[in-house]
Amino acid sequence: MFGTVAAGTKWSDATWTPSLALDLEGGTQLILTPKTEDGDPITSDQVNEAIRIIRQRVDASGVAEAEITSQGGQNIVVALPGSPSEETLDLVRRSAQMRFRPVLVEAGPGQIDPAQLAAAQEQATDPSAVDPGAVDPGTVDPTDTATDPATDPATEETTEPAADGVVRGTVGTTGTEVTTPPSEEPTEEPAEEPTATSYTQEEIEAAAMTASDTNGDGVLSDEPTAEPTSASDQAWITEQLTYDFYMLDCTDPANLVGGGGDDPDAPLVACADDGTAKYILGPMEIAGTEISSASSGLQVTESGTVTNDYVVNIEFTSEGGEKFATVTERLASPEQQANGTNRFAMVLDGLVISAPSVTEKIPSGEAQISGSSANPFTRDQATALANQLNFGALPITFEVQSEEQISATLGTEQLERGLLAGLIGLILVVIYSLIQYRGLAVVTVASLVVAGSLVYGVIAMLSWVQGYRLSLPGVAGLIVAIGITADSFIVYFERIRDEVREGRRLDAAVEEGWKRARRTILASDAVNLLAAIVLYFLAVGGVRGFAFTLGLTTIIDLIVVMLFTHPMVQLLTRTKFFGEGHRLSGLDPEHLGATVSAYKGRGRFRSAEERMSIAERRRRDAEVAAESAASPEPAEDSPDDPGGSADESVTSATAKDGEK
Amino acid sequence: MxxxxxxxxxxxxxxxxxxxxxxxxxxxxxxxxxxxxxxxxxxxxxxxxGIEFRGGSEFTVSGTSNPDPQLAQDALAEVNSEQVARVTTVGSSAIRVQTEELTDTETSELADLLAEAYDVPAGDVTSSFVGPSxxxxxxxxxxxxxxxxxxxxxxxxxxxxxxxxxxxxxxxxxxxxxxxxxxxxxxxxxxxxxxxxxxxxxxxxxxxxxxxxxxxxxxxxxxxxxxxxxxxxxxxxxxxxxxxxxxxxxxxxxxxxxxxxxxxxxxxxxxxxxxxxxxxxxxxxxxxxxxxxxxxxxxxxxxxxxxDPKIAAHTAKVLELRERRVAEAEEVGLSADEVLAGSRAGGLVAGRHLGQGAQPRRRAKR
Missing domain, CATH: 1.20.1640.10 (Multidrug efflux transporter AcrB transmembrane domain)
Structure with a gap:
């Protein structure tokens, strides 16, 4: 085990110290309870999807090592190290919405490339006459790798948005496969030459300005040039929007934060959630709440045969179905088909999760999304998309249950003091067992050390493999475990002593005592383990960390007692010191009051005199002789003084025992 | 011992x-x-x-040289005059201020005021919020x-x-x-x-x-x-x-x-x-x-x-037998104590045959 961790430290990112939970390391912890608007119960799928969304937001906002977990299947715990900004916290607390918007323009993820723009301007006779929707986006078309300074031409295919597919009605499906994104203009041909030069932000801004300022007045207008007639109308694209679009860099993770907050009635510039494309989208057409359900599965054709392609089936509510029919009718119209804007985007939390094209009107309120022929859905992709759609169908808001900031200094202090407490406890236990068990205390201490290092190793390994974090209640659990582990040894030693008291020889006593102690240890540890397991699965928060360490130490306690303590005691009884019951060994038979059996047989018992060993009798006689010699008067038979015996030495106390 | x-x-x-x-x-x-x-x-x-059950906001000021509760009360009065804070000293240099639920702006305002009042850097004032449920x-x-x-x-x-x-x-x-x-x-x-x-x-x-x-x-x-x-x-x-x-x-x-x-x-x-x-x-x-x-x-x-009737019957039987034995003993002139003391000897669990294990160990030949 330690070898594994050692290997981990060398070749992977394992460390020798276990990672610490927030209450020890310092940071901010938010506990959120997801709530649906209509108070429906929340499924675990939805909680997982909510966690995914929060994780995307947090990861994209650049917070490292955030830990987002569900707790008890209901609450979501977001643990952020350090003291995150108010914006980050807001981001976490915000709810996520899903909206369907028509795609007006799509392009590769990078910012506008000034060189390419210049080339385009050279080619075009009148740049200012270029319509932003029809031509300009072509210069940043996804198939054009030159727009992305960071990528080389080899990635040409992969930059094509993967989420694109076809949406069809589930009944009567025909229609061509995915349509290509906006047509490639001849103007971009010269730009195909590799331009790996990177540009300064100013140059890019200037280029974006030139490209988007269509009327050449130097001011970015926020007003559409004409009143848009439908959500798919290119007139939605204002100069400002074009500028934003050119400037948006979807390869930068900071732009994949999402976070919603988009105005449903306004057009939107958005990235694909995987950062492979960016879009100008029209206003919302259908809200996510109008989806009644979504599922994924293999495609079933009209004839009822099952193909090998994975698809996502969406079912709308009756109202949503009507809207969807209207939208698809418009999108499937010949003119939309012709200019390539027959697609709608599903926007979840401000990011486009899928943008399929529509080839026909879908009146039934049931639609099917399939992957493009070049890039079919995998099963996981289809499931993920269906989950996202279901999440959009029931938007959940987060109620903040608790928000806690722990300063790093306070956490460190708590950990140091906790460890100090553990050390003091351990020393006290060692001292006590030395007094009680003398030589056997060596076994206790060695076993505790073995148990301690095993626990440490397991925790270090778990924090590497499983991402386990040690929390303050966990530390408390470990400290309590010292006592419970030591108890196993006490039960064992007491049983051995009992057997010695019965008059067994030491090695026999160890075997016999072990047999009986094992039963007790197994039974009591089973109870402990049961408690730990029940608490772990049912409890929330700190209780869990506590239950985990309790269960872990119980198992390790068993292992140590079985595989270390008992064999060690067996070995020690072969040594002279322990095996012959030295006074300090803790197994001294006289000290333990081992006597000749009181039972003689046939219902008769030995008298006290008979039960004394020869040595005891001699010693008694010597004492009597000494006393009679010391005192002028003849001494009584024996100094029968039970009260006084308490302060005397071991041997004389035992001698008197025998006489009583 | x-x-x-x-x-x-x-x-x-x-x-x-x-x-x-x-x-x-x-x-x-x-x-x-x-x-x-x-x-x-x-x-x-x-x-x-505790605050986890009542709900509310909690502030911890660490590393202050002057843990005077009144300063916290004054700071709270500036932000929200209706509330009274519960102020506890934690350790020697930290205090904990618990209030009823505060809004986000009130929280950050109070955190700043506390940092000022106790003369610590703003990073040493931490705040928590706990919902009542x-x-x-x-x-x-x-x-x-x-x-x-x-x-x-x-x-x-x-x-x-x-x-x-x-x-x-x-x-x-x-x-x-x-x-x-x-x-x-x-x-x-x-x-x-x-x-x-x-x-x-x-x-x-x-x-x-x-x-x-x-x-x-x-x-x-x-x-x-x-x-x-x-x-x-x-x-x-x-x-x-x-x-x-x-x-x-x-x-x-x-x-x-x-x-x-x-x-x-x-x-x-x-x-x-x-x-x-x-x-x-x-x-x-x-x-x-x-x-x-x-x-x-x-x-x-x-x-x-x-x-359990079996146990009850057994108890009655044992007691009866014992009384009889005591009575017999008293007739002979022995005290009841001696008879009963004798009956308490020995372990309750019978020993078993240990076989070879009971034999003395042979000395190892050198």
């Missing part, structure tokens, strides 16, 4: 014996008294809920866990000991421990936080653990108790308690030492916090668990077992 070992020897052999089972009425009366008292304390004084959620989960655990553990114990009486007696002892611990919390007026609830839950495990060890000895001693006439069931159980008494004392001392050190470190060096909350609950609970495994669990088990 020679005396302690001797004490153990005498307890083991039955030379010295505390009649724990015989005085069961006394222990039950004390236990009932304590439980009633705990009930009254909880009823009258009530449990002091959070603690209740934890408790609801804990209670759910408790019930499931109790059902499971009753089954496990009933299977292991093959007797319902032991499982039930262990449960009664457990409830006794929990009620008294909660009562003490109400009495002392310590805050009940989720950490305290963790402590309570651990008592469950520990109390049962302790009782199982004692009951295992009782089971061993009372195996085949019906086949002999020297001891009644109650006496055999009492001997078991006495025989494990040294273990119980050692175990509880060893178990309590680390907890006491957490409590000490928590209470005196850290002030209010998770460690102290857990440690106090554990300390009280473990102490009472040990006591109840001796004074409540076994006597209760004997009471339950004596309802």
């Amino acid at each position: 020679a005396n302690f070992a001797k004490f153990g020897n005498e307890l083991y052999s039955g030379k010295r014996s505390f009649d724990i089972v015989g005085h069961r009425r006394r222990w039950f009366a004390i236990a009932i008294g304590l439980i009633v008292l705990s009930g009254l304390l909880v009823g009258i004084r009530g449990i002091n809920p 959070w603690g209740a959620d934890v408790t609801a989960k804990a209670v759910q866990g408790l019930v499931i655990f109790l059902v499971l553990v009753t089954l496990v114990m009933a299977l292991y000991f093959r007797r319902w009486s032991m499982a039930i007696a262990a449960l009664i002892a457990l409830l006794h421990d929990l009620v008294i611990t909660i009562g003490l919390y109400a009495g002392v007026g310590f805050e009940v936080t989720p950490a305290t609830v963790i402590g309570f839950l651990t008592i469950l495990g520990y109390s049962l653990y302790d009782t199982v060890v004692v009951f295992d000895k009782v089971r061993e001693n009372t195996e085949g108790v019906l086949d002999q006439t020297r001891y009644t069931y109650a006496e055999a159980a009492n001997l078991a308690v006495n025989q494990t008494l040294v273990r119980s004392i050692n175990t509880s001392v060893v178990g309590l030492l680390p907890v006491a050190s957490i409590l000490f470190v928590g209470a005196f060096l850290l002030g209010a916090g998770t460690l102290r909350d857990i440690a106090l609950a554990l300390f009280i609970g473990m102490l009472f668990s040990t006591l109840s495994s001796i004074f409540i669990a076994t006597p209760m088990e004997v009471v339950l077992r004596q309802r």
